Amino acid sequence: xxxxxxxxxxxxxxxxxxxxxELDWLADxxxxxxxxxxxxxxxxxxxxxxxxxxxxxxxxxxxxxNPAAKKGELKFARIAEKTPHIVFSRTMxxxxxxxxxxxxxxxxxxxxxxxxxxxxxxxxxxxxxxxSSLIGLGLVDEYRLLxxxxxxxxxxxLFRSMNERRRIKLVDAKKFRSGIVLLRYKALKKPRKx
Numbered sequence: 001x002x003x004x005x006x007x008x009x010x011x012x013x014x015x016x017x018x019x020x021x022e023l024d025w026l027a028d029x030x031x032x033x034x035x036x037x038x039x040x041x042x043x044x045x046x047x048x049x050x051x052x053x054x055x056x057x058x059x060x061x062x063x064x065x066n067p068a069a070k071k072g073e074l075k076f077a078r079i080a081e082k083t084p085h086i087v088f089s090r091t092m093x094x095x096x097x098x099x100x101x102x103x104x105x106x107x108x109x110x111x112x113x114x115x116x117x118x119x120x121x122x123x124x125x126x127x128x129x130x131x132s133s134l135i136g137l138g139l140v141d142e143y144r145l146l147x148x149x150x151x152x153x154x155x156x157x158l159f160r161s162m163n164e165r166r167r168i169k170l171v172d173a174k175k176f177r178s179g180i181v182l183l184r185y186k187a188l189k190k191p192r193k194x
């Protein structure tokens with residue numbers, strides 16, 4: 001069965017962006033990028049929430065059009081351009097990047113169906129609310145959190161809508177020269193109530 005992998009950059013205090021969506025705290029790390037590209041070989045679908053999609057698509061299209069783009073960013077942009085994206089939204093009218101479709105059904109039903117289909121893993125890039133809702137619904141199979149060496153104090157939290165405990169098991173931890181630490185966790189099934 002396909003897995004849903006949540007792949008996000010976070011601060012030490014659990015934020016995925018500043019209060020106004022700022023990402024200026026992200027550490028630039030070529031070594032971490034190589035690790036990301038290895039993980040992407042096991043994926044064939046990207047999942048995003050409505051709020052993140054417009055900025056995401058605009059940014060990566062601009063990288064494709066920029067002859068001076070950083071090598072790692074250009075490599076990711078080329079992968080993103082070819083990879084099917086599913087944007088979850090009941091209000092979005094159209095997706096303006098090729099290989100993107102809008103999923104209007106609820107995430108729980110749609111993702112459970114997608115997991116049953118043949119294919120590789122699916123990667124959730126965000127945004128914060130969408131990722132948090134998938135965690136709350138128990139749809140995330142693997143957490144791939146890149147913890148950046150910064151504390152924001154306030155911002156957009158990854159675990160915003162958590163209202164119950166989730167059990168996870170550490171699969172791998174890796175430190176990069178930039179100070180970023182990759183933490184990979186496997187989601188554990190909830191114990192059955194007797």
